[in-house]
Amino acid sequence: MLTDNEDNIINFLLNSNSFVTAKEIANQFLMSTKTVYRTIKHLNSLTPSGELINSKKGRGFKINYDNYLKEMNYQQDSNTFTAKDRQQATLTKLLMIAPRSLKLSSLFSQYYLSETNINEDLKSIRSQLASYSLNLVRKNHQLKITGSETNIRHALQDILIKQNVSNTSLSEKGGLNFYSLQFCIKQLNFINEKLDSEITYPYNVNIISHIYILITRYQTHAVAKSVLTKLNSYDQMIIKENKQLYSIAAEVIKHIENYLDMALEPNEIYFLLQYLISSRLDVMDKIENSAFQSNLVQKVTNFYISNVVAKLNLGTINNDFKADLANHIRPMINRLYNKISLNNALLPEIKRVYLKLFKVIEHTSDKLTKELGLPPISADESGFITIYFARYLEQNRQYIRALVVCTTGVATAQLIKVKIQSYFNNIIVVADAASSNVQQQIHKYAPIELIISTIPLNNTFEIPVVVVGALLTNQDKKRIEDSIKRNYHFQGSEKMLSEVTNESLIRLNIEAVNWKDAIRKSANPLVKNGYATENYVNGMIKTTEESGPYIVISKGVALPHARPELGAKKIGITVTTLKTPINFGNKSNDPVQFIFALCAVDNKSHLKAMSELVNFISDQNFLKSLVKETRPANVYTLIKKFESRYSENE
Structure with a gap:
């Protein structure tokens, strides 16, 4: 696993088109240049395919993208069983049967570890459990985990998803029981049929993993009677406001009881209900005043919008986007208060393509937790919100990629380029071309959306062409404006x-x-x-x-x-x-x-x-x-x- 410094440097270089100096990297992440050099040296030492980051004297550093892709693939396909894998496997076994205990020998004998290595593993496991308010107890050569049933399940949920997510589904790898997993998938299909809609990724993975953990905890007889949190008046209100979903949850719990041939705690219905509420469902859009609705949802939605607008100097955000974002925020708030994690498989790609926007969203999420008293908002959740803003910005971008064409493609083109970019704030001249290499430049700098030329062209490019004079007079500017009005409505570059x-x-x-x-x-x-x-x-x-x-x-x-x-x-x-x-x-x-x-x-x-x-x-x-x-x-x-x-x- 990469450190924060390593991860930050890689993402920063992935978003840079040219070499970046150590000083620029240091200023970006508030670290010393010495730390930059040391971190990059370590990153390169970890790369079996060659140098991950190239360096040039006097110019700085640049990502070797071919090696980056190879390294990412190597990490995904590697079957090496690391110390971290061993610790996660041990932690999962203990959590599945908690608060019952297991012998140290049954957990570690297969690894042939020294006492020092075992102690290091236990130290790491204790550290992970602390974030869930759980304890690791070692007594008489045995280990057990103590803490609330709710916290045990939260820990298992996070570990199960991280270990077993394969793009958009859970698989049998990582020790999942095939028959139990198939039963869980069957329950998800049942929920889909009842809702007459499809619960999509990543919500489907969350629901399947929740049911899987529930089944396993009861199969190992780890759930004692009355250990689950009792419902309060607020919980009862949630049930009342979500009668359809509660009824579906109750049917699923009945199916599980039949599958296990045992009675479950009644509160299991409510906990499954929370996972349904925390998913993006059509039925939820029809509920006007369910938990956290109206005031808090609007506060959080407006908080994100106002902060992003201020940071990126945007104009007014339209109401359609506000409503769309609010419909995502509503189940997100429910997830936060019920400690339901959501895995974002696209997070590395989001950071790579939209690093600046992601940082703004992440900073806003931190401010939200402090100013509105919300529970911590994870990077995965911030990543999903980033996608909403990225899509909005792309759909409403106010610029056109243009190519300037002249007979020589040198001096005159540069003059026109300067004049265009000083006069038109919705045009970016990405390149210039001589009349002889227009097609080549179109391919090289695609997409080209407008051609501004000082000579008539035989337009076979399916791209609007505006013929102007070399000095770009007011009349020429008018011709360009008219062409933009005819051909563009700023509907954005992203296509369905x-x-x-x-x-x-x-x-x-x-x-x-x-x-x-x-x-x-x-x-x-x-x-x-x-x-x-x-x-x-x-x-x-x-x-x-x-x-x-x-x-x-x-x-x-x-x-x-x-x-x-x-x-x-x-x-x-x-x-x-x-x-x-x-x-x-x-x-x-x-x-x-x-x-x-x-x-x-x-x-x-x-x-x-x-x-x-x-x-x-x-x-x-x-x-x-x-x-x-x-x-x-x-x-x-x-x-x-x-x-x-x-x-x-x-």
Whole structure:
């Protein structure tokens, strides 16, 4: 696990386009330059694939992105059993049967540890338990954990999710019982049927893990009678305001009693209810005055908005966004007060792409806990809120990426560039071009949304072109303004999945001989329809060869992609189903049946579509429907249908 300094430096360099000096890094994170050098040296020593961070005398440091991707994949695929793994396994065993005890020998004999190493493990375990107000007791060569049942479950919930989350689901790895896990999934499906809607990631994982822990605690006879917190008048009010959800929770608890053949504590219904309330459910949007609603939700929502607006110098935030954010804040507050953790699998990517915004949100979360007396807000929760603001900022961005074209592409272009950027605050000139290399520059600096040229062009680029004079007179400025009004409404750069795929990019029941053939056949429509070059497809295969099968992002689903400069022309996603599933070399998620080949021209415009895609592939109903389809038109209709559903749920 990386230290905070190591993590901060990596994220900072990932967000830098050029070399950064040690002094700049030191100033950013309030550390000495000596610490920067020492930390980077240590990071490089941890990288089996080579230097993680490159250095150049007089210029500073820059991330080696190829090695970074290899290292991330190495960490995901490594089967090395570390001291931390050993400690987590020991902690989980003790928590599952707490407050009963286990012999030291049964816990540690398999590891052949010295007494010193055992004491180090126990010290680490005690430290982790302290954050949950739990104690580790060692007596007569035995160990046990003492504390409240609620705190024991909170600790188990956090550990279970961190150990077993594989993208968007729980798996049998990490020692989970297959039959119990299947029963838990069956209960989630029952809840979905009762609600007539789908509980999506990450809420589905939370509910499954809660039920799994509940079952295991009773199976090990660790739950004594009357150890659960008794309900107070406030709890009774919650039940009264959520009669439908309480009724569903009661049915699930009855199913569990039948499964275990024993009676459970009545309060188990209420605890499951809290997990349902803490999920983003359609039914919750209809409740006007449930717990924490109105005043606190509005206070927290406005607090985030006012702080982000002030920090980033934004204008007025519209009411639709406020309502959308409030609908996320409502279950979040419930999670905070009931100590329900939410895992955010996208957190590393959020920090990489939106580091500055994430820092603002994280700082605001800290202020909230102090000024409004809220429980601590985790980085995972701050990450989810960051996504809301990032999407809003992208959808409402007020600039256009422009290319300036002149006969020479040098002096005149620079003059026009300066004049444009001083006059238009909604245009960014990303590059200039001579008339002979316009197409090349369009590909290199994609996406280009406006071409401003001093010479007439044979416009085959599907991009608006404005012809102006070399001195950029007022008349020229008017022509540019008119073109912007005609062609742009500042609807944002992020596109929905239905906007970046179409019937020509959908291929069904394809036969492939191996994973390379599967990628090539899936990506071929991108080349055929002008989205990418053949070199881009070769890049997909080469990246997978070098970095391993990390593109298999969940059970049966692969997402091949390559770097934009290898030949991406415009954003697009293909949808491919394989007649015979293919092994890609990812033990956890093979064989692959669904391939979504991504062509991205930058690191932002595809995020909305990708966010939708993550929701879709975590929805078994979508994948089951997809595998049945034989016509591309039906698949496109299916995407629109699920897109509408998730848009309504957001």
